[in-house]
Amino acid sequence: ALTLAPDVPLHLKGDAGRLRQVLGNLLSNALKFTPRGGRIEMSASRTTPATNGSCCWQVRVKDSGVGISAKQQTTLFDAFTQADASTARRYGGSGLGLAICARLVRLMGGAISVDSALGQGSCFTVSLPLNESPLLLLLPKRAPQELGELASAGKRFAGLCVLVAEDHPVNELLTNQLLKRLGC
Secondary structure: OEEEOOOOOOEEEOOHHHHHHHHHHHHHHHHHHOOOOOOEEEEEEEOOOOEOOEEEEEEEEEEOOOOOOHHHHOOOOOOOOOOOOOHHHHHOOOOOHHHHHHHHHHHOOOEEEEEEOOOOOEEEEEEEEEEEOOOEEOOOOOOOOEEOOOHHHHHHHOOOOOOOOOOOHHHHHHHHHHHHHOOO
16 A cells, blocks of 8 residues: 655655665565565655755555564664574575665665564655655656555556566566556
8 A cells, every 4th residue: 555645745856766776675575574465555754844845754664564573673774684594595685675775765865764573564664855846756646645556557657668687586576566567
């Protein structure tokens, strides 16, 4: 599910490529660690009022997946760190994704955090300073505030050719299925 606060503008200025990489990784992890039938929610909202066109925005990716213990959260954003020794075997991955996300978010002047508990899912929060501008399109014109289905976005992306570079077969499959649903 996607929920956008009513004050999210049509355009924001920022590094679209980095933001897509961070959100793509967080969503991919949510899919990977949430069992079938679970729930994944993404939301975007303003956290501080606009000052001279600049304000802080938060994007949250919340899942009902396996969760992360408090102890494991302390090193979660470190390179080559997995939540437990069996994570790489069970779910795949190198333990670099969240470290890269943290680095990219810091380079954009923001912060990333996690709130989680074992068996209760996780909520990753990315806070970024972004200005209103036509340079970064975050949502289509007159988009509904809540999008439960990807089908409505199909027309917007129909015919778009996308190169997927992914080293994990499950992530590749998930990404390809998502892109097909979007009409790519």
